[in-house]
Amino acid sequence: MPDLLEVATEPNRRALLRLLAEGEKTVTELSGHFPVSRSAVSQHLLLLSEVGLVTARKDGRNRYYRLDGAGMVRLREQFEAFWTTELDLLVADAGRLGPQSSQGNI
Amino acid sequence: MPDLLEVATEPNRRALLRLLAEGEKTVTELSGHFPVSRSAVSQHLLLLSEVGLVTARKDGRNRYYRLDGAGMVRLREQFEAFWTTELDLLVADAGRLGPQSSQGNI
DNA sequence: AAAATACGTTAGTCGTCACTAACGCATTAA
């Protein structure tokens, strides 16, 4: 099974998720915002649904995709799990010291 | 140029970043924690350094890799930029309602 | 000193992933 964070991070899929945050949309609606074909968008959506980040509802000949809240919660959790306290400290230091040195020990 | 979030999210590289949060380490030290070869680890590190998430220091025949604070700040920023207010609201709803419905509109 | 060992990077291969092209199906028009 594909990795949740990896699936969510691909730039086009990131954009799709953000568009879907506005509400449910069809494949064609979504693909209007992209340089790539409907087909490509459709496959990205299928992948997103495979990992549980979106769900689909069929209506006539349209398929309305929407975000899956539970999946998005899992996504947030996985990111927070990665972003440990150590990283927080590190980033805090970097922010305080400016963009030169990177770690506590010189 | 490769995408920062994508580079950072690959599972092995995620693990590398977390290990490096403990402090600087050599390629061989790092590869001890992985099933894959030193070579693979080395290439992951090269990629990470290419996007500015790590830097290297040479000492004898060892190369000590460490996190780059500035890069990590940029990483955090990019994630926050993706995670819009809408997504926060969505996730808050999902957490409150439980794992069934996903969006405000039924 | 030469030989052996250890560290890290480059060369080459295989699989996967993102994409366009072709398709099936549903719906509208004639």
Next chain:
DNA sequence: TTAATGCGTTAGTGACGACTAACGTATTTT
């Protein structure tokens, strides 16, 4: 009803990415 149009998914292809194998270089050891 049949033809035509539109929506979304599957088939096929090219490129990219992760990995092992081979290499160069530096350091020990004898």
